[in-house]
Amino acid sequence: METSNQKTRVTVQAVIQAPSEKVWRYWSEPEHITKWNQASETWHSPRAENDLRVGGKFLTRMEAKDGSMGFDFSGIYDVVKQNEQISYTVGDGRKVDITFIDNGNETKVVEIFDAESTQPIEIQQAGWQAILDNFKRYTEKI
Template sequence: MITVQTSINAPIASVWEKWNSPEAIMQWNQASPDWHCPTAEVDLRVGGKYKSTMAAKDGSMQFDFEGTYTKVIPNELIEHTMADGRKVRVQFEKAGESTRIIEEFEPETSHPVDMQRDGWQAILDNFKKHVEAL
């Protein structure tokens, strides 16, 4: 498992809502400014599906992320299985006035572990910036 995490200066309910809102996901789900997220779908319930696309703004490449939710505890925990079978766990913890997110995921085999960790951390950092800017 690879772990990335951050603390966000916002209440847990607000962080949860921004994490799971398709409109918000399209605003923050990218690792760098030359990428964007043109589509996002969320059916946040056990057995529900999610899908988002992260694409280079120049159209040169894109990645589709999709899967099925396996556990949902509002404002606390989301577990899901990606379409390729990898498991992901996202914890939301109240930390005073802030919210801590701890995201764990199984690595894929096509890219180095450090590259995957850095990419997921960059997306999480972008999420933090998005929430704190509101």
């Protein structure tokens, strides 16, 4: 019998050279999400829906570009503080906390998520960091 309900929390972060209002908008608007939300060039997010409010739902369709696999990443928002914080619970019960730290013309984004039990922690961290790095590149170039 397992007695520990401890979940491993993983952190990824990036400093985006843009004010928090722009970072928030690009993070949360579906037309932007579909442009940056992939871990590699072989994947994409052809569709995103986002009801950014406490109790609101989001869904991002993530697919391999060759059509070999895909999945819906979805959840429900627990905390929404505009330009500051987003927390949500994904379908399998894992929690994600995102903080946007405003420093004038740059914004630090820190994501802390519950690791899943099916993949090594290092792989999960690398994938989430790759997505965050894509977000940084996209937001800074537009």
